[in-house]
Amino acid sequence: MDKLYERADIYNEEAIKELGEHYKRILELLGEDTSREGLLKTPERVAKAMTFLTKGYSEDPREILLSAKFKEDYRHMVVVKDIELYSMCEHHMLPFYGKAHVAYIPNGYITGLSKIARVVECFARRFQVQERLTVQIRDCIQETLEPLGVAVVIEAAHTCMQMRGIQKQNSVTTTSAFSGAFLKMQTTREEFMQIISSDLR
Numbered sequence: 001m002d003k004l005y006e007r008a009d010i011y012n013e014e015a016i017k018e019l020g021e022h023y024k025r026i027l028e029l030l031g032e033d034t035s036r037e038g039l040l041k042t043p044e045r046v047a048k049a050m051t052f053l054t055k056g057y058s059e060d061p062r063e064i065l066l067s068a069k070f071k072e073d074y075r076h077m078v079v080v081k082d083i084e085l086y087s088m089c090e091h092h093m094l095p096f097y098g099k100a101h102v103a104y105i106p107n108g109y110i111t112g113l114s115k116i117a118r119v120v121e122c123f124a125r126r127f128q129v130q131e132r133l134t135v136q137i138r139d140c141i142q143e144t145l146e147p148l149g150v151a152v153v154i155e156a157a158h159t160c161m162q163m164r165g166i167q168k169q170n171s172v173t174t175t176s177a178f179s180g181a182f183l184k185m186q187t188t189r190e191e192f193m194q195i196i197s198s199d200l201r
Contacts, residue, residue, distance in 0.1 A: 019047035056125030068112030098156030149180025
């Protein structure tokens with residue numbers, strides 16, 4: 001379990017209480033008896049879970065990158081692949097999950113490798129659509145580090161398609177967003193795609 005989940009200071013007690021009251025009412029509207037033993041603490045648990053799953057709203061992805069921004073004369077591709085992500089579809093409030101592959105070409109500055117993963121996490125921990133998530137990650141890195149280019153590919157499965165609606169359990173959605181050298185130079189883009197190709201279906 002993520003250590004942050006166990007930290008009481010990420011929760012606002014007043015907000016948790018209010019959210020819990022709403023979830024209790026939702027359970028009642030769905031036909032449940034909220035006084036039975038198994039559901040007594042469920043509204044509070046769900047409130048805390050949703051607070052954690054949407055904690056990205058309280059984080060600044062630019063500050064994450066700037067907290068470990070260093071001068072470095074390196075102008076070759078930096079790739080961080082297989083970044084696990086879990087997000088919530090804003091249309092049905094059901095999870096989608098998968099992997100992000102991110103690359104950038106420094107232009108005088110680099111950032112800590114873990115910060116790239118943290119930026120993905122920050123944007124993913126909000127209500128999202130995969131298309132916007134992909135672009136937000138690209139734009140944040142491009143605007144904050146001003147590299148020669150950024151590439152982002154996300155491959156994810158959406159439970160709103162698996163559990164309801166069309167109910168296709170094996171469907172996977174892939175989105176991509178490029179800037180700078182990755183957008184203008186086909187060979188650069190192809191090199192990136194080749195590096196991550198073993199991870200794409």
